[in-house]
Amino acid sequence: MPAPGPYTPAVTLLCVSIMADDAEAALRLATLARDRGADMIEFRLDHLLPDDPTDEQFGDITRLISACPLPCIATCRPLHEGGDFEGPDAVRLDLFRRLATAEHPPRWIDLELSTLERDAELARQLLGIFTPEAAAGDSELTSSLVVSTHDFKSRPADLYQRLERMRRFEPAKTNKIAWMARSVRDNLDLFELLSERDRPTIALAMGEAGILSRVLAPKFGGFLTFASLEPTAVTAPGQPTLDELLNLYNIRAITRATCVYGVVGWPVEQSKSPLLHNCAFNQPHPSDHTARAHDGVYLPLPVAPGWESFKATLGALVDHPTLDFRGASVTIPHKEHLLRLAQERECEGWITDPLAARIGAANTLARRDDGSWLITNTDAPAITVCLRRTMGDGLQGRRIAIIGAGGVARAAACAVSDAGATAVIYNRTQQRAEMLAAELKGAGKIVAAPWNKLHQSCAEAYINCTPIGMRGGPAPDKTPLDLDTLEDCQPQTVIFDTVYNPTETPLLQAARARNLPTIDGVDMFIHQAAAQSELWTQRPAPVELFERLMRDVV
Incomplete structure (x- = not known):
């Protein structure tokens, strides 16, 4: 008999997971989830089910399931699978039997592969629940079985063996596999599993690096993706909120054709780039107001420090055949790594913009229509825009002090010199300032000056390119x-x-107290993001929208 063909879902469902400590409170949260746009509920019953429950306590859970305003999954996760239930399996068996034979059973009951394999007799009794004969009344109201497996350390070494064993349990209508992502590349393995599914499949990576699997579930045909109602109510590491899925990532608009972008760095959890770029993508299309301006989604992509991790991760994203990866913002500590990768892959159509090459760092990757990749630096143009908005277009011959000698200082020095101004570099380590001045050449002049002469610089502008004053710095x-x-x-x-x-x-506070004109980092961030957006979408960036969004959240 030929193997069954791949299962294709009609839509990926949004499931809010609720850890039920109190039945009434859990029901209120389920109603709130429905009102906010969820499709289904997972009730985690770990805390609601005691080790030795009474009939009344069983009844409380049965009534909760019956009253749920959305289809629901009943889950009671034991300790060995990352849950909190410490009681015997016999108690869970009793609960699931009662739920499955109730007048209004849960739509799904989740059982772990490890539980089914640990005791043959227990497995026989558990699986016996999921038959039309076991149901009360209408067989259409029987619960379906979800067989799940979890690894809270890393990708399971026996991944494909587990999947094969899961498929042997005949009543299982749905499979679920989840593991702790140790890198962004783990998500790609999960997408491969989804491409080979023979039934509804939930395939998710946990942890910060697993966000791709959760947001891109609709692109790869995942049966559902989990969300919490609030950041403090997650039931698994890395679980996004329902609001983030619906309003930040616009998950309802994601299809197989959606292009993928992201911010690559370490850390990226607090990056505001997803907010700006996803809003730009979700603006109305200029010629078709029923469509989005750009069919894309932008995600945080945490990549640990080091050349090898950067090369492996970005290479895997770029080369994936069905991910449709189209671009990235690259931030600390990988701006120099992006330039190096472009040099290594020059023969594959990677083109480095001359400005990025001269700066020695790049922050933007964009795939062009001809399939080639452009690497550029939008920090420098953003600095120029900010200066001209405050000082006027005539920067020629003006003297501008640059404080610091790192990556941002390199971009600032090039921006200032290319505009015809004199860039004077000050750094506490004089040698670094002199080396930077020697490396960079522009239309203007770039020189180094001693740190102790900063107060005598007579500059017309000072640009702080150090982390001094940064929250958490x-x-x-x-x-x-x-x-x-x-x-x-x-x-x-x-x-x-x-x-x-x-x-x-603190620097801007002191300057404004003395009535000096100022430029803040938000201005620069907005304009570098706008340049990236225009590269990716080939449309003018909504700069005023970016401004409003950033001023609201920073």
Whole structure:
């Protein structure tokens, strides 16, 4: 007999998982989930089921399931599968039998592969629940079996053997597999499993690196994806909220054809880039207001520090045959790695923009219509836009102090010199400032100056390119310019801080207290993101929308 063909779902369902500590509270949360747009509920009964329940306690759970306003999954997860239930399997068997034979049973009951394999007699009794004969009344109201397996450490070494064993349990209508993602590449293995499914399949990666599997479930045909109602109510590591799935990632619009983008860095959990780029994608199409401006979704892609992890991960994303990966923002610590990867893959159609090559770092990857990949740096143009908006278009011959000698300072020096201004680099380590000035050449002049001369620079603008003043940074309460230097500044001297969190850094607070014109890091962030958006969508970026969004959240 030939193997069954692949199962194709009509739609991926959004399932809100609720850890039920109290039946009435759980029902209220289920109603709230329905009102917010969920398709189904998973009741985690680990806490609601005691080790030795009474008939009344069993009845409370049965009534909860019966009153649920959406189709639901009943799950009572034992400790050995990452749950909290510590009682005997016989109690769970009793619960599931009562639920399955109730007048209004749950649509699905989740049982672990390990439970079914541990005791043959127990398995026989559990599986016997899932037959039309076992149901009360209408056989259409029988519960369906979900067979699940979990690994909270990493991808199971016996992954394909587990799947084969799961398929042997005849009553199982749905399979679920979940493991802790150790890298973004784990998601690609799950997409492969979905492509080979023979029945409804839930395939999800846990942890921060597993977000692709959760958001892209509709693209690859996953039966459902789980969400929490609130960030504090997750039932598995890395679980997004329902609001994030619906409103940040616009999961209802994701199809097989949706293009994938992301921010690559470490860490990226707090990045605001997904907010901006997904909003840009979801604007109305200029010629068809029933369609989106761009069929894409933008996700955080945490990639651990180091060249090898970056090369392996980005290479896997770019080369995946059905992911439709089309671009990325690349941030700390991988901007230099992106340039190196482009050089390695030059023969495969990777093109490095001359500006990025001169800066020595890139922050943007974009696939072009001809299949080639463009690597560029949008930090430098963003700095130029910010300066011209505040100082006017005529930057030629002006003197601008750059504080720091890292990646942002390299972009700032190139931006300033290309605009015809003189870039004066100040760094606490004089040698680094001199090396940077020697490496970079532009239409203007780039020089290094001693750190102790910063207060005598007579600059018309100061650009902070260090993390001083950054929330969570090494010196969040300090400023790179001392107050005496600010006091001596001319009234039109511009103070530009590339730090955007917080928006009002100690440096900008001090400058504004002295009525000096300022540029904050949010401005730069918005304009570099706008340049990326235009590369990917081939449409003008909604800069005013970006501005409103960032000012609201930062």
